[in-house]
Amino acid sequence: MSVKNIHVVIVLFSLIGIETINVQIQATPSDGILGQTSLQLRCSYTAVTGEYVTGATIQAKINGQFKNIATFYTPSVPLNASLTTDGNYLTNRVTLTNPTTNMIDSAVIQFSQIACADENEYICQVAYAGSDGSTSASSGVANINVKGNPKQPDSVPSYVPSAGIEEGNDVVFKCTGNVGKPQGRFKWMRYRRNTNGDTLQETPYESETTTAVQMTGTCTFNGSSQLTLHMEQLDTNAVVRCQVIYQDVPQGSLYRQTDGINVYYSVRNVQVTKSPIIPTFTEGAGLIILTTCTSDGNPAVTNTGYTWYKEFNTSVPIWTGPTFFITNVVVNKTYNYICVAQNSFNGQTFKMINSIHIQIDFTTTTYSTTITKTEIVFTTPNTSSTKRDQEGSTMVIPILVALVVVLSVLQLGEIISLFILHKKGIVKFKTGKDIQIYEDVNRRSTEKHVYSSMNRAAESENSEYNEIH
Numbered sequence: 158m159s160v161k162n163i164h165v166v167i168v169l170f171s172l173i174g175i176e177t178i179n180v181q182i183q184a185t186p187s188d189g190i191l192g193q194t195s196l197q198l199r200c201s202y203t204a205v206t207g208e209y210v211t212g213a214t215i216q217a218k219i220n221g222q223f224k225n226i227a228t229f230y231t232p233s234v235p236l237n238a239s240l241t242t243d244g245n246y247l248t249n250r251v252t253l254t255n256p257t258t259n260m261i262d263s264a265v266i267q268f269s270q271i272a273c274a275d276e277n278e279y280i281c282q283v284a285y286a287g288s289d290g291s292t293s294a295s296s297g298v299a300n301i302n303v304k305g306n307p308k309q310p311d312s313v314p315s316y317v318p319s320a321g322i323e324e325g326n327d328v329v330f331k332c333t334g335n336v337g338k339p340q341g342r343f344k345w346m347r348y349r350r351n352t353n354g355d356t357l358q359e360t361p362y363e364s365e366t367t368t369a370v371q372m373t374g375t376c377t378f379n380g381s382s383q384l385t386l387h388m389e390q391l392d393t394n395a396v397v398r399c400q401v402i403y404q405d406v407p408q409g410s411l412y413r414q415t416d417g418i419n420v421y422y423s424v425r426n427v428q429v430t431k432s433p434i435i436p437t438f439t440e441g442a443g444l445i446i447l448t449t450c451t452s453d454g455n456p457a458v459t460n461t462g463y464t465w466y467k468e469f470n471t472s473v474p475i476w477t478g479p480t481f482f483i484t485n486v487v488v489n490k491t492y493n494y495i496c497v498a499q500n501s502f503n504g505q506t507f508k509m510i511n512s513i514h515i516q517i518d519f520t521t522t523t524y525s526t527t528i529t530k531t532e533i534v535f536t537t538p539n540t541s542s543t544k545r546d547q548e549g550s551t552m553v554i555p556i557l558v559a560l561v562v563v564l565s566v567l568q569l570g571e572i573i574s575l576f577i578l579h580k581k582g583i584v585k586f587k588t589g590k591d592i593q594i595y596e597d598v599n600r601r602s603t604e605k606h607v608y609s610s611m612n613r614a615a616e617s618e619n620s621e622y623n624e625i626h
């Protein structure tokens with residue numbers, strides 16, 4: 158037999174595992190989760206006839222070199238498995254188990270707690286006696302990856318400015334916290350809500366950058382992300398949420414969110430409605446005209462934030478409060494009635510106006526028709542209402558109830574009158590400028606007539622407008 162042929166035979170024997178001992182190492186599972194327990198590092202050997210295993214070591218790469226961290230013995234050497242000096246970092250975190258036979262068995266490191274240091278490369282070396290005397294055989298390399306689960310963000314997102322936020326402000330939100338290992342990230346959500354806290358609109362912000370640094374003492378990442386939002390009226394009471402995304406999966410419960418954000422905005426959308434909604438009122442029919450002003454704003458316009466004026470005399474308010482009613486319906490109360498609504502924040506006051514025309518004519522047949530209809534539809538018992546009656550009519554309360562219903566049904570009338578008012582111009586201005594603006598807006602051909610009526614009405618007027626409580 159030639160030298161070459163002998164080599165071929167040896168290679169063949171090695172490949173089919175008959176020639177000599179086989180050693181393997183395996184981590185199960187290969188991913189360890191920080192703090193959790195189920196991880197086993199198993200060194201297995203299968204000896205061939207005539208070989209006799211005496212012990213094994215498991216080695217980890219320390220400073221670039223494989224170092225023995227744990228030593229194991231077979232039954233022929235009556236010693237317990239033990240950690241070496243290099244393996245001391247595993248103390249109290251692992252259980253070592255010796256193999257029980259010399260031929261085919263395994264040495265095991267069972268982890269009861271995973272630390273960052275366990276992420277490493279491992280090999281196993283088996284000492285055995287064979288036909289050639291004592292020698293050793295090594296396994297290939299097994300890896301343990303250590304993962305760290307993320308945690309809830311450190312706190313609810315902070316934001317700047319943190320108070321006095323106005324419509325139009327840019328607000329910067331910030332979120333920090335453990336985003337895990339491998340490094341996760343933060344996702345932002347904005348939930349616009351109504352005043353009841355019901356979500357009206359949900360907007361994700363996925364592409365905000367998360368920067369992260371590995372935390373000292375642990376291998377997980379402390380992430381940090383910012384979101385800048387341009388605040389609008391609709392962001393009043395919105396909440397902003399910061400949520401952890403780990404391994405591309407949003408972590409359901411790992412989020413923190415702000416409370417409702419207060420976004421100030423100036424008064425707007427001032428609407429004046431009358432009730433009943435009829436084009437013309439008739440003098441002396443015992444009816445009460447209800448006039449109501451509504452608006453939008455944050456802070457909301459308070460009761461005393463509504464002031465009423467008659468067109469052509471905006472120097473003296475005729476009423477303060479969202480609602481007044483005209484109890485003495487006489488021709489000389491035909492006016493455009495102006496409502497001024499105001500709110501204030503951050504040291505500024507904002508005003509917005511709108512108006513409604515109340516036309517009162519002398520008796521015609523049109524009016525009694527309208528009243529009859531009202532009475533037919535709303536014939537409610539009025540036993541307890543007399544106390545509130547202003548001018549002897551026992552129908553005041555039922556009619557008022559009816560008028561509120563009619564008011565909500567007949568939105569169309571409002572829309573038309575609003576359109577007309579819009580044509581006249583809804584004016585926004587600051588404190589102190591209001592009077593001039595009204596008068597500019599309201600120059601009209603009927604001025605003379607109304608003005609002279611108004612002067613006559615002036616002395617007794619205020620007692621004739623009453624707020625509803």
Ligand SMILES: *[C@@H]1O[C@H](CO)[C@@H](O)[C@H](O)[C@H]1NC(C)=O
Nearest residue numbers: 234235236237238239253255
């Ligand atoms: C091996 O450990 C057991 C308990 O784990 C102990 O009772 C025994 O004495 C130890 N044997 C040696 C040789 O250290």
Ligand SMILES: *[C@@H]1O[C@H](CO)[C@@H](O)[C@H](O)[C@H]1NC(C)=O
Nearest residue numbers: 311333334335372379380381
């Ligand atoms: C992350 O870093 C921030 C500072 O940027 C710090 O305030 C926060 O406590 C850190 N979070 C954790 C979980 O270490």
Ligand SMILES: *[C@@H]1O[C@H](CO)[C@@H](O)[C@H](O)[C@H]1NC(C)=O
Nearest residue numbers: 487488489610612613614615
């Ligand atoms: C308005 O008309 C009523 C009834 O017609 C009358 O009693 C009242 O004096 C008038 N007011 C003024 C200021 O003219």
Ligand SMILES: *[C@@H]1O[C@H](CO)[C@@H](O)[C@H](O)[C@H]1NC(C)=O
Nearest residue numbers: 469470471472473615616618
């Ligand atoms: C407005 O009404 C008040 C009192 O009601 C009166 O004193 C004042 O002169 C009136 N102004 C004009 C311009 O008519």
